[in-house]
Amino acid sequence: MSVILASRPNVYTGSPLDRADRHRTDEAWVAGRLADPASLWVPVWRARTLFRGLDEGRPEAVFLTGEAASALRMAGGPWAFLGLQDGIATFTVDVSAVDDPLPLLPDGAAWPPGVARFEDLRQIGPGLAPNEAAILAHARGLMHWRIRHGFCGVCGGRCEPRSAGHAMACTQCKAQHFPRTDPAVIMLVHRGGRALLGHSTRFPKVTMYSTLAGFVEPGESLEEAVAREVLEESAIRVGQVRYHSSQPWPFPSSIMLGFYAEGLTEEITIDPNELQDARWFSRAELRDPDAQGISLPRRDSIARRLIEDWIAHA
Numbered sequence: 082m083s084v085i086l087a088s089r090p091n092v093y094t095g096s097p098l099d100r101a102d103r104h105r106t107d108e109a110w111v112a113g114r115l116a117d118p119a120s121l122w123v124p125v126w127r128a129r130t131l132f133r134g135l136d137e138g139r140p141e142a143v144f145l146t147g148e149a150a151s152a153l154r155m156a157g158g159p160w161a162f163l164g165l166q167d168g169i170a171t172f173t174v175d176v177s178a179v180d181d182p183l184p185l186l187p188d189g190a191a192w193p194p195g196v197a198r199f200e201d202l203r204q205i206g207p208g209l210a211p212n213e214a215a216i217l218a219h220a221r222g223l224m225h226w227r228i229r230h231g232f233c234g235v236c237g238g239r240c241e242p243r244s245a246g247h248a249m250a251c252t253q254c255k256a257q258h259f260p261r262t263d264p265a266v267i268m269l270v271h272r273g274g275r276a277l278l279g280h281s282t283r284f285p286k287v288t289m290y291s292t293l294a295g296f297v298e299p300g301e302s303l304e305e306a307v308a309r310e311v312l313e314e315s316a317i318r319v320g321q322v323r324y325h326s327s328q329p330w331p332f333p334s335s336i337m338l339g340f341y342a343e344g345l346t347e348e349i350t351i352d353p354n355e356l357q358d359a360r361w362f363s364r365a366e367l368r369d370p371d372a373q374g375i376s377l378p379r380r381d382s383i384a385r386r387l388i389e390d391w392i393a394h395a
């Protein structure tokens with residue numbers, strides 16, 4: 082099979098922010114932006130981010146001004162500099178320590194009571210403007226790391242933030258810790274005009290069939306991880322593995338690396354710990370999943386993109 086190119090950017094990519102890491106270690110610059118009322122803030126509360134327009138079906142991310150965010154910031158949660166947007170500094174702050182952060186927001190046209198609320202980005206993301214979805218994913222992933230790395234993994238000592246929130250330094254052994262992203266491979270296995278999709282009891286819908294996926298292990302190339310996961314889950318052997326695209330998936334801390342893999346064998350033996358079923362589907366069958374009694378993965382997922390781009394490649 083020839084190379085299948087990504088048809089369009091994946092959801093949660095395309096952030097408009099200049100991450101501006103050159104400024105992160107300039108403490109005077111960071112202090113100036115923290116004090117600047119024009120700086121913008123993305124609050125994260127217990128892994129949820131702030132939206133308005135939900136009830137109207139037009140979700141928008143809420144970016145707070147420095148002034149509007151001041152009460153939330155006084156709660157003392159971790160913060161980080163995300164980057165510059167049109168020259169304006171954008172920060173994120175975790176407010177999980179507060180039981181109900183909404184009363185800490187000032188009243189005003191942007192957020193009268195009931196209009197703005199914290200929700201799970203995964204539920205809202207597909208309906209958001211892509212640039213907003215990317216910024217919220219960035220904020221959520223970074224704050225997830227920060228609130229779980231208050232103590233050193235080497236000696237157990239207390240850690241302090243560095244680099245405007247992008248690193249943690251141990252106060253005891255001086256070890257430096259950096260944000261963690263876990264690579265996961267996700268692959269559409271194809272053979273003779275058919276694609277291998279599986280169903281797991283972990284899937285949100287009982288009808289959903291999707292591409293196989295799994296985490297990369299230490300000492301393993303991405304191609305080896307693809308072959309191992311496919312073999313473990315379905316007993317299918319794969320040959321050539323070709324890269325398609327990647328998708329940040331900070332739910333909580335992954336990046337999905339998408340591939341097409343050529344199946345060398347056809348007989349499926351599922352690993353019942355991983356899958357409930359796996360089958361080969363033709364393009365015609367996947368164009369009309371309802372007729373097969375199945376559903377495809379959510380539209381914002383790279384799994385769906387791999388399937389749709391494979392169908393269109395015929």
Ligand SMILES: [Zn+2]
Nearest residue numbers: 233236251254
């Ligand atoms: Zn330490």
